[in-house]
Amino acid sequence: MIVRAPRRIIAETAVAHSALLETLRKNLPEASLQVVDRIGDGWGRSPDVVEVVDFRGKFLKSCPGTRCYNCCGYKILHLGTQCSIDCAYCILQAYLNQPNLRLFGNLDEMFSELSGFLSQNRLGLHRIGTGEFTDSLLLDPFTGITRLIVPFFAKTPNAVLELKTKTNFIENLEGLDHGGHTIVAWSLNPEEIQRREEPLSATISERLEAARWCAAQGYFLAFHFDPIIDYARWQSGYGQTIERLFEAVDPSRIVWISLGALRFMPDLKPIIKARHPSSRIIYGEFIRGLDSKLRYFRDIRAEFYGFIADRIRRADPELCVYLCMESDDIWRDSLGFCPDERGGLAPMLDRAVEKKMGIAPVTDLGFGADKPRASE
Amino acid sequence: MDLRFVALSEIDLEDSGFEVPSFCDWSRLRDSLGRFGILDPVWLCERSARYSVVDGFKRLRWAKENGSRRVVCLIFESDWAERDVWIRRIEKKIFEGDINPAEKARIIGVLAKLFGPGQIPGAFLSSLRVGGRGETIGKWVKLSCTGSQMLGALGGGELCERAAIEIADWEQTDLDLVLSLLRALRCSDSIQVEIVERVKEIAIREQKTRAEVLTMEAFGEVMTSEELNHREKTRLIRELLAQLRYPRLSWRRKRFEQDVEALGLPRGARLVAPEAFEGGGWQMQLSFSRGEELRKILRATLPLVESEKLEEILGRR
Numbered sequence A: 001m002i003v004r005a006p007r008r009i010i011a012e013t014a015v016a017h018s019a020l021l022e023t024l025r026k027n028l029p030e031a032s033l034q035v036v037d038r039i040g041d042g043w044g045r046s047p048d049v050v051e052v053v054d055f056r057g058k059f060l061k062s063c064p065g066t067r068c069y070n071c072c073g074y075k076i077l078h079l080g081t082q083c084s085i086d087c088a089y090c091i092l093q094a095y096l097n098q099p100n101l102r103l104f105g106n107l108d109e110m111f112s113e114l115s116g117f118l119s120q121n122r123l124g125l126h127r128i129g130t131g132e133f134t135d136s137l138l139l140d141p142f143t144g145i146t147r148l149i150v151p152f153f154a155k156t157p158n159a160v161l162e163l164k165t166k167t168n169f170i171e172n173l174e175g176l177d178h179g180g181h182t183i184v185a186w187s188l189n190p191e192e193i194q195r196r197e198e199p200l201s202a203t204i205s206e207r208l209e210a211a212r213w214c215a216a217q218g219y220f221l222a223f224h225f226d227p228i229i230d231y232a233r234w235q236s237g238y239g240q241t242i243e244r245l246f247e248a249v250d251p252s253r254i255v256w257i258s259l260g261a262l263r264f265m266p267d268l269k270p271i272i273k274a275r276h277p278s279s280r281i282i283y284g285e286f287i288r289g290l291d292s293k294l295r296y297f298r299d300i301r302a303e304f305y306g307f308i309a310d311r312i313r314r315a316d317p318e319l320c321v322y323l324c325m326e327s328d329d330i331w332r333d334s335l336g337f338c339p340d341e342r343g344g345l346a347p348m349l350d351r352a353v354e355k356k357m358g359i360a361p362v363t364d365l366g367f368g369a370d371k372p373r374a375s376e
Numbered sequence B: 001m002d003l004r005f006v007a008l009s010e011i012d013l014e015d016s017g018f019e020v021p022s023f024c025d026w027s028r029l030r031d032s033l034g035r036f037g038i039l040d041p042v043w044l045c046e047r048s049a050r051y052s053v054v055d056g057f058k059r060l061r062w063a064k065e066n067g068s069r070r071v072v073c074l075i076f077e078s079d080w081a082e083r084d085v086w087i088r089r090i091e092k093k094i095f096e097g098d099i100n101p102a103e104k105a106r107i108i109g110v111l112a113k114l115f116g117p118g119q120i121p122g123a124f125l126s127s128l129r130v131g132g133r134g135e136t137i138g139k140w141v142k143l144s145c146t147g148s149q150m151l152g153a154l155g156g157g158e159l160c161e162r163a164a165i166e167i168a169d170w171e172q173t174d175l176d177l178v179l180s181l182l183r184a185l186r187c188s189d190s191i192q193v194e195i196v197e198r199v200k201e202i203a204i205r206e207q208k209t210r211a212e213v214l215t216m217e218a219f220g221e222v223m224t225s226e227e228l229n230h231r232e233k234t235r236l237i238r239e240l241l242a243q244l245r246y247p248r249l250s251w252r253r254k255r256f257e258q259d260v261e262a263l264g265l266p267r268g269a270r271l272v273a274p275e276a277f278e279g280g281g282w283q284m285q286l287s288f289s290r291g292e293e294l295r296k297i298l299r300a301t302l303p304l305v306e307s308e309k310l311e312e313i314l315g316r317r
């Protein structure tokens, strides 16, 4: 995959002297810099622009699950928005008022919020990921954020970091003290879908090659068959990708594999139609789900999940496979059980972390630390 | 501009360059002209030896049919640029109100020529209730070039505006087929849009041409039936399109109906699947009017509920 270097940096005054901007300037010597008081919305889309803003919201958010479907209890670390990989199905296309790559320059505040959260929540296990509102590694060659964040997580007793990407921009991960607390995750699809719907991303071979390299560096891995897309040859397509996955990496390094069929808010349909006129993904057999998103009719989803889970189990019957945002009946139909029968989805994933990474949820902080004293 | 009487012989009644055809019945106007004559001056412009009509095509047609020799006209002299005449013509049309979709298409087509599709002044677009997006304007422009069959259906109210916009860029064969289907069905605007969208999406999904979808045998059987009225035809066509667009869901629905029938629930008991079989919200509905009736329904229902058949129905795929 070719790194597309931004040619123009627009930064807000408040972060004009931030370490992030300095790193960007160093790594993008050709890029012009414009400093403005405030970057508003609607500056017009340009893949060449990267905006660096002083982020005033919460850096740490809960995964936007809904009550109708099982949610994994994941936390999102919000480091920036938008992505220039421009997958046909990407939800970020709906954020029309902020179309450009945007980074949060006040990383010191991000780290202090993260430290604050972890010190106030010393029990349990925190699974935290960065790839929700952007690709985790897309701009890493220029920002070097992983060089700060990966060692940070290495020192946390009960948190793991998941970097989700469709790139192979892993150079910065080399030689980092990750302490076995970082999972590098790739979203996977058949080659045909990658070429058609994610053409600017790394190829499946590049992703698997990158995963193999990360495993060799001692990183743990995860994979997400998400979004699974219905097309005529889906069985052979997904079957082949799974075969290639297990040829490329040792299943013992894989903490989990998630499965999620394509789903999107109805408002995204006309946007996809206009921006990706040759894509056929919106013409699938969609129904309106309980969360109002368009989802494939449940029998189609159950068939995808059953097939893919079966192929994964053939390679490693013990591997943690979970469904992203699905109801109990789909779980039972495709995987043969529902999360509640195994204590819930979040504990299932915690157990996968404990088993593969050796990081157990903290259940007791020791005498007096979290219990009321007798005199209180 | 000058107001004067002009003899009909001085007017080129064949020149329709400025015409904005409405394609609709004008008997009400005829009626008024018959009673009161021409109340509003006709607009003409000096372009060649004879005057060209700018506004008042119907009034002049009436005048000719009724043997009038001269009519009162507002004249745009030869130094008026065609563009300026058009702008005034459109402005007048907008302020008269009641522009039908066929007229709207023609007006947008002209505006796109005068200003360029992306540069049409917002005041015109908002008065015409057209979004300023290039894609929408492009579709209206295409619509303006579709020919009298399509514009006639649009002006005559047989085809709604939203459906027309959807099909504006279809090939002529597809247009002809869908128009004859919609004309025969005489269905509501929302059903027209549904039909057009379904045909389009099925063609993309199945990698067929729209004409291939529209000429499927099953459609032909419905449309040529002499027993069915247009409402029944509409219902069957919609069902067929739904089956083609949602084959798996349709199959499951049909199977569910068959299974429930085979289960033999007593009268008064009804098994209801969740919407699109999504989630676990199945329902068993019991309707009764007396306690004894309920007890009877329950006694007959319980063994069926205990049977494996029920599990099969709930879990079938």
Ligand code: SF4
Residues within 6 Å of the ligand: A082, A083, A084, A085, A086, A087, A089, A090, A091, A092, A133, A134, A135, A166, A201
């Ligand atoms: S890689 Fe992810 S974030 Fe980027 S465009 Fe694709 S789906 Fe969106």
